Amino acid sequence: MKLTFYSPGFAVKHTAKLLFTGAMLCSSIGYAQIKDPIVDNIVKEGTQNSQLEKLGHELFDGIGPRLVGTPQMLQANNWAVAKYKSWGIDARNEKWGEWRGWERGISHIDMVSPRVKSLEGTQLAWSPGMKKAVIAELVILPDLADSIAFKQWLPAVKGKFVMISMSQPTGRPDYNWTEFGTKESFEKMKAARTAQTDAWRSRIAKTGLNNRTLPVALEKAGAAGIITNNWSAGFGVDKIFSAYTKKIPTVDIALEDYGALYRLTESGDKPKISVFTQSKENGVVPTFNTIAEIKGSEKPDEYVILSAHFDSWDGGTGATDNGTGTLTMMEALRILKKVYPNPKRTILVGHWGSEEQGLNGSRAFVEDHPEIVKNIQVVFNQDNGTGRVVNLAGQGFLNAYDYLGRWLTKVPDSIRTQIQTSFPGSPGGGGSDFASFVAAGAPAFSLSSLNWSYGTYTWHTNRDTYDKVVFDDVRSNAILTAILAYMASEDPTKTSRDKSVLPTNPKTGEQTKWPEPVKPTRRGGLD
Structure with a gap:
C-alpha cells in the first residue's frame, strides 16, 4: 500500500472539490x-x-x-x-x-590451477583492456587491524589478483529457503550472513578506504587485477556496474565460481586464474x-x-x-x-x-x-x-x-x-x-x-x-x-x-520542499 500525505489545510479546503470530482468521475465512467x-x-x-x-x-x-x-x-x-x-x-x-568513449571486447576468465575450469565472469564497464592474458594467484583482502597495517600489507598484492568481496554463505535466494528450508536453518543462515556482511564492511573500513578507492590503491600497489562478486540475491545473478581502475582489469565473477575460488584460496590451495579482457578506449x-x-x-x-x-x-x-x-x-x-x-x-x-x-x-x-x-x-x-x-x-x-x-x-x-x-x-x-x-x-x-x-x-x-x-x-x-x-x-x-x-518532515520539523532542477553532467567519465 502506498501512503499518501495530506496537510490539514488541504483536507479542509478541498473536501468539497474531491467529492464533486468523485461524482464527476462516476458519470465519466458511464x-x-x-x-x-x-x-x-x-x-x-x-x-x-x-x-x-x-x-x-x-x-x-x-x-x-x-x-x-x-x-x-x-x-x-x-x-x-x-x-x-x-x-x-x-x-x-x-x-x-x-x-x-569505451567499447567492451571479448573476455576469457578461467581457473587453471588446482584444476581447469572456465569461469562465469564479466569485466565491469570502463574496465581497461588487456594486451595479453595474465595468469596469477589469488589473494583475499585480509582482515587487518587498521589502515597502517593495510599499508604494510599492500606490497603482498604485487602480481596477484585481489578478491575484495565477501564469500556469501548461500547462493540460494531467500524465497528458496522459505519454500524448502526449516525455519531454524533459515534463521541460522540469515544470522550468519548478517554477521559476515557486518564483518566484511568493517574489514573494508579498517583499510581507511572504500569500495571506490580500494581498487585504486591495489592497482597502485601492483595488483594484477581486481576480482569482485556483487551478488544480486538470486540464482546466478550479479549487478554489473563500473570499474575504478585505469590500468588493470576489474572483473565480477559469478557467485558460484567466486565462492569456489575464495574457499580454495582460504584453505591454502593457491588457485591460479587466467584473465584476458579486451576493451577499447575511443576518446x-x-x-x-x-x-x-x-x-x-x-x-x-x-x-x-x-x-x-x-x-x-x-x-x-x-x-x-x-x-x-x-x-x-x-x-x-x-x-x-x-x-x-x-x-x-x-x-x-x-x-x-x-x-x-x-x-x-x-x-x-x-x-x-x-x-x-x-x-x-x-x-x-x-x-x-x-x-x-x-x-x-x-x-x-x-x-x-x-x-x-x-x-x-x-x-x-x-x-x-x-x-x-x-x-x-x-x-x-x-x-x-x-x-x-x-x-x-x-x-x-x-x-x-x-x-x-x-x-x-x-x-x-x-x-x-x-x-x-x-x-x-x-x-x-x-x-x-x-x-x-x-x-x-x-x-x-x-x-x-x-x-x-507537502507534509512536514518529522525529523527536521520543516515543511518538505518541492524538488529543484539539477544540472546535468554534460561531460562524463573523463576524470
Missing part, C-alpha cells in the same frame, strides 16, 4: 462505455499488429547493451531514428553532452537524446511527452532496464501515427541518454528546452521493468486526480482495473526521468509496473536479456500509453500545475 473509434483502433492495432517482438529482437539481440559513450549507444540512437522515419514519423538525435564521444514527434494540428506548441531512458548498464542487454520502456513508447507512437495521425497537441517521445549516471539526458533536455517545458500538457514515463502498469501516483500535483482520472476512463477495463491510483502523492526527486520534469514544475508521471523480480534478477544485472521480457504485459502498456496520449492531446483544457501542500 460515459466511457460509449465507443470511441480512436480507442478501439488503438487497441486493435496494438493487439493485432504489434511490432514489439521484432523491435525487441533488433534492439536487444542485434544492438545489445547501450552504455553511455559506447558505439552500441550511438547505433541504437541511429536505429531508432531510422525506425521512426520508416513509420512516417519525424525523428532526430539531439546532442546534449560528451562522454568517455571523447558525443552523446544524444533521440527525439521523435507527431506535430499537433491545433496546438502544436503544447506537448504530450512519452518518456523512457534509452541507455543501460551492459552486464546484460538492457532488456527490462529500460528496453521495455523504450519499446512501449516506440510502439505507442507507431500506433498513434497510424490511427491518430493528426493530434491536437504535439506528441513527442524522448529517449534519454545517461539516465543511469544521473538522469543526464532528460535533465539536459529540460534545461535546453524551456519553451517546451512551459507548455507541457503531461509526461508519461516508464522505467521499472517488463510488467504491466499497476500504479499511477499524482506526484504532488493537486489536480492530477481530475485529468488523469478522466483520461483513464477511456482505457479498457482489462487494463484500467489493474491500476491503483494515489493522489496527490509526493513529487519524485529522482529515480527516473519523470523527476527531471517534476522538478521543473511540469506534470510528469511514472507508469509503475508489476515487479517480475525486477530488483533482484534484471535491474542492472548480467541477466537483463530478451528472454526476461513479458511481451503481453508490454503490449498492454503500449496500448495504455497510446490511449493516455490520445486523451491528453484531445483534452480541451490545459492541465493544472498547482502543487499540493
Whole structure:
C-alpha cells in the first residue's frame, strides 16, 4: 500500500472539490462505455499488429547493451531514428553532452590451477583492456587491524589478483529457503550472513578506504587485477556496474565460481586464474537524446511527452532496464501515427541518454528546452521493468486526480482495473526521468509496473536479456500509453500545475520542499 500525505489545510479546503470530482468521475465512467473509434483502433492495432517482438529482437539481440559513450549507444540512437522515419514519423538525435568513449571486447576468465575450469565472469564497464592474458594467484583482502597495517600489507598484492568481496554463505535466494528450508536453518543462515556482511564492511573500513578507492590503491600497489562478486540475491545473478581502475582489469565473477575460488584460496590451495579482457578506449564521444514527434494540428506548441531512458548498464542487454520502456513508447507512437495521425497537441517521445549516471539526458533536455517545458500538457514515463502498469501516483500535483482520472476512463477495463491510483502523492526527486520534469514544475508521471523480480534478477544485472521480457504485459502498456496520449492531446483544457501542500518532515520539523532542477553532467567519465 502506498501512503499518501495530506496537510490539514488541504483536507479542509478541498473536501468539497474531491467529492464533486468523485461524482464527476462516476458519470465519466458511464460515459466511457460509449465507443470511441480512436480507442478501439488503438487497441486493435496494438493487439493485432504489434511490432514489439521484432523491435525487441533488433534492439536487444542485434544492438545489445547501450552504455553511455559506447558505439552500441550511438547505433541504437541511429536505429531508432531510422525506425521512426520508416513509420512516417519525424525523428532526430539531439546532442546534449560528451562522454568517455569505451567499447567492451571479448573476455576469457578461467581457473587453471588446482584444476581447469572456465569461469562465469564479466569485466565491469570502463574496465581497461588487456594486451595479453595474465595468469596469477589469488589473494583475499585480509582482515587487518587498521589502515597502517593495510599499508604494510599492500606490497603482498604485487602480481596477484585481489578478491575484495565477501564469500556469501548461500547462493540460494531467500524465497528458496522459505519454500524448502526449516525455519531454524533459515534463521541460522540469515544470522550468519548478517554477521559476515557486518564483518566484511568493517574489514573494508579498517583499510581507511572504500569500495571506490580500494581498487585504486591495489592497482597502485601492483595488483594484477581486481576480482569482485556483487551478488544480486538470486540464482546466478550479479549487478554489473563500473570499474575504478585505469590500468588493470576489474572483473565480477559469478557467485558460484567466486565462492569456489575464495574457499580454495582460504584453505591454502593457491588457485591460479587466467584473465584476458579486451576493451577499447575511443576518446571523447558525443552523446544524444533521440527525439521523435507527431506535430499537433491545433496546438502544436503544447506537448504530450512519452518518456523512457534509452541507455543501460551492459552486464546484460538492457532488456527490462529500460528496453521495455523504450519499446512501449516506440510502439505507442507507431500506433498513434497510424490511427491518430493528426493530434491536437504535439506528441513527442524522448529517449534519454545517461539516465543511469544521473538522469543526464532528460535533465539536459529540460534545461535546453524551456519553451517546451512551459507548455507541457503531461509526461508519461516508464522505467521499472517488463510488467504491466499497476500504479499511477499524482506526484504532488493537486489536480492530477481530475485529468488523469478522466483520461483513464477511456482505457479498457482489462487494463484500467489493474491500476491503483494515489493522489496527490509526493513529487519524485529522482529515480527516473519523470523527476527531471517534476522538478521543473511540469506534470510528469511514472507508469509503475508489476515487479517480475525486477530488483533482484534484471535491474542492472548480467541477466537483463530478451528472454526476461513479458511481451503481453508490454503490449498492454503500449496500448495504455497510446490511449493516455490520445486523451491528453484531445483534452480541451490545459492541465493544472498547482502543487499540493507537502507534509512536514518529522525529523527536521520543516515543511518538505518541492524538488529543484539539477544540472546535468554534460561531460562524463573523463576524470
